[in-house]
Amino acid sequence: MNMTCNMTKDLLDLYIEKNLSTDSLTAVEEHLQSCPDCMALFENKRNQAPKKPQIKFEVNGIDDVIIDKNLKLLSKRLKTRKIINIISGVFMALLTVSACLYGLIKKYED
Numbered sequence: 001m002n003m004t005c006n007m008t009k010d011l012l013d014l015y016i017e018k019n020l021s022t023d024s025l026t027a028v029e030e031h032l033q034s035c036p037d038c039m040a041l042f043e044n045k046r047n048q049a050p051k052k053p054q055i056k057f058e059v060n061g062i063d064d065v066i067i068d069k070n071l072k073l074l075s076k077r078l079k080t081r082k083i084i085n086i087i088s089g090v091f092m093a094l095l096t097v098s099a100c101l102y103g104l105i106k107k108y109e110d
């Protein structure tokens with residue numbers, strides 16, 4: 001099938017989206033190979049075509065709230081962990097001191 005430039009241009013969007021039948025796809029491909037003008041247009045359009053959905057790093061309103069909540073929860077957990085660490089540290093220290101004292105007392109008793 002002999003494609004004209006106008007036909008190719010009409011099909012170019014569908015070609016980029018791969019929404020063409022095999023016949024049309026081949027026809028467009030063949031025309032692109034032989035026509036630098038259409039090839040340039042194709043390259044241009046392809047670069048402008050929306051790329052596959054990417055992971056959005058932009059934070060919109062809703063996500064912002066969720067992140068904020070999670071951060072608060074996390075910092076709360078970290079605080080709790082810190083308190084537990086301090087308490088267990090104090091407890092271990094007390095245990096060590098009382099063990100030492102016990103040892104000393106035993107020594108004096110003997």
Ligand SMILES: [Zn+2]
Pocket residue numbers: 004005006008031035037038039
């Ligand atoms: Zn052409």
